[in-house]
Amino acid sequence: MPEMLLRARGVYVRFGGLVAVDRVDLEVRAGELVGVIGPNGAGKTTFFHTLSGVLAPTAGQLIVGGEDLTGHAAHEFANHGVARTFQTPRVFRDMSAEDNVRFGLEFAGRRRKHARDAFDNPAAILDLLGLGDVAAIPAGGLTPAKQRLLEIGMALGARPRVLLLDEVAAGLTHAEVDATAQLIRRVRDEAGLAVIWIEHAVRVLMNYVERVAVLHQGAKIADGDPRKVARDPAVVEAYLGEEGGGERKAA
Numbered sequence: 001m002p003e004m005l006l007r008a009r010g011v012y013v014r015f016g017g018l019v020a021v022d023r024v025d026l027e028v029r030a031g032e033l034v035g036v037i038g039p040n041g042a043g044k045t046t047f048f049h050t051l052s053g054v055l056a057p058t059a060g061q062l063i064v065g066g067e068d069l070t071g072h073a074a075h076e077f078a079n080h081g082v083a084r085t086f087q088t089p090r091v092f093r094d095m096s097a098e099d100n101v102r103f104g105l106e107f108a109g110r111r112r113k114h115a116r117d118a119f120d121n122p123a124a125i126l127d128l129l130g131l132g133d134v135a136a137i138p139a140g141g142l143t144p145a146k147q148r149l150l151e152i153g154m155a156l157g158a159r160p161r162v163l164l165l166d167e168v169a170a171g172l173t174h175a176e177v178d179a180t181a182q183l184i185r186r187v188r189d190e191a192g193l194a195v196i197w198i199e200h201a202v203r204v205l206m207n208y209v210e211r212v213a214v215l216h217q218g219a220k221i222a223d224g225d226p227r228k229v230a231r232d233p234a235v236v237e238a239y240l241g242e243e244g245g246g247e248r249k250a251a
């Protein structure tokens with residue numbers, strides 16, 4: 001069995017009276033590409049915040065590379081090989097694409113090296129993401145699709161073992177989504193990473209991941225083969241109920 005990189009146990013997050021994440025377990029091993037889906041407000045981003053140390057869970061445990069990091073700061077999670085993107089891309093708009101990636105690399109300079117040497121320089125990372133020809137262009141001048149790829153490049157600079165992607169396909173055209181998904185698989189293969197990919201647009205993600213977990217009102221209601229999960233009545237119900245949306249259970 002490939003090495004266990006990340007294990008979330010009973011992760012629970014409460015904001016006042018609202019349970020945003022309700023005792024979620026998730027295990028991710030080296031080389032896996034796992035999707036996390038769920039209607040808006042299901043708790044996906046909040047769960048990611050706990051996986052990356054941005055937010056300490058109210059209860060539950062986060063084990064990264066065999067170490068219990070529950071309650072530790074985000075930089076400790078990064079030191080243990082967790083990198084992420086944010087739902088709203090955080091590129092430096094006035095800096096060139098290459099300098100954005102260089103920033104990611106320098107920021108990670110103090111960190112342990114996980115990725116192969118091929119990812120030690122910005123040019124290699126930009127090439128992997130198909131951004132080689134826009135290296136000199138200020139990030140703010142790139143298309144939204146390319147800005148999202150660039151943000152993945154910045155995260156790769158941190159030499160992660162686990163890459164967390166939060167809705168990187170949101171707002172992209174069909175063609176861009178396909179291209180982005182193929183690149184995510186390639187990054188996973190070539191950088192030897194585990195990738196956890198959140199997406200609200202279910203159909204897109206289902207075609208590309210090998211396993212998918214479904215969150216609904218904070219709780220995990222399914223986890224497994226995408227084709228089976230897509231037919232799971234509880235999953236269908238969760239998405240059908242989305243139209244009426246917005247209801248949350250109170251603590």
Ligand SMILES: Nc1ncnc2c1ncn2[C@@H]1O[C@H](COP(=O)(O)OP(=O)(O)O)[C@@H](O)[C@H]1O
Nearest residue numbers: 015020038039040041042043044045046047248
């Ligand atoms: N900092 C916060 N304070 C209070 N409520 C929050 C906060 N962040 C998220 N929430 C609420 O938690 C729930 C889950 O949000 P979120 O994790 O962003 O869901 P998703 O990413 O699946 O759309 C939502 O009801 C949201 O309004």
Ligand SMILES: [Mg+2]
Nearest residue numbers: 044045046087
């Ligand atoms: Mg979200």
